[in-house]
Amino acid sequence: MTMQFAAPQGLGASAPVSTFDAVVETAMFDQPTLVISLDRVEQQYHALKAGLGRADIHYAVKANPAPEVIARLVAVGSHFDAASRGEIELCLAQGARPYEISFGNTIKRAADVAYAHSVGVTLFAADAAEELDKIAQHAPGAQVYIRLIVETSQADWPLSRKFGCDRDMALELLDRARDLGLQAVGFSFHVGSQTRRAAMWGPTLDEMHKIWHAATEAGHNLTLLNIGGGFPAFYGQDIEAPTDYAASVMDQVSARFGEVARVMAEPGRGLVAEAGAIVAEVMLASRKSARDLHRWVYLSIGRFSGLAETDGEAIRYQISTPRDGDPMGPCVLAGPSCDSADVLYEKQPVLLPLSLSAGDRVVIRNCGAYTSSYSSVGFNGFPPLAVMVV
Incomplete structure (x- = not known):
């Protein structure tokens, strides 16, 4: 895509301006729009791969399913979760080969298992006996890995309740898979979304290694370790550089598990978040009374149109405006819908220019992950988040 834009405000006329930066700073949109840079996705892929080394990257498609993103990742050699x-x-439509795709959801329709098997997908996740029965019936002879529950997560968003099983059940499931004629190849786990420091992986890896060792002692020949996601993005708090972070994780994996035949990693957020920015606008700036300590600033985008991860104020997006040189003050940030839950940040107010008013441009940074994929379909008549790929 070739587009011409003026240099963003604050950049000199001779300063190099990427198409992505120019679009984010100057392009006009009639609705909130996520702009994604494919070049930045590719750069992040190579940075993570440099640290992960022998581990295969299986991009977590749910983080951002834009076809152009998938196609670029296919081109650079990524596999997919x-x-x-x-x-x-x-x-498959973007050129991925079936053996490069892992069906990593532990909750699958039988018909979808059969479909995946019919097109050549050979690797499936499970964390329950009934799921193994389903796979054995509809994908006979398939490779399966057992998802382990993680109870030692230090991530901002632990994922310890919905997915995975404990040690004893995992060992039972390996036996059951073997008895069903499936290839029980290994384990997977997820250390938790937005695990900001590589050192935070240590306690989880210790627990996972104990289960791995128990399985091998029970006679199972494990050849696959899927370390899942958790690779962080920058949301204002310091994180390690992606190559250093990934290399540190792999050093910890190797120290505990040795030379496992096959290691998989499933970055989603850590691969695409920093490649995206949302362009929106202020719809209203107001106070509830003369006694109100904080302004309320309402944006054209909210929880139901892409910013679902502001739930609990866990993900605090970086926000910029053309008025950022003006005096700043705290505000409550909210979305446009007629739903009282559509408040983004209130417990910890956001500092924004006091001069902000309706119609002003707002750029939400590092939000290429879990925004377009979480956007609702027309709640309150507001359109879903638009996506522009450059």
């Missing part, structure tokens, strides 16, 4: 038939079809 798919959660549904739709995501498998998307990856």
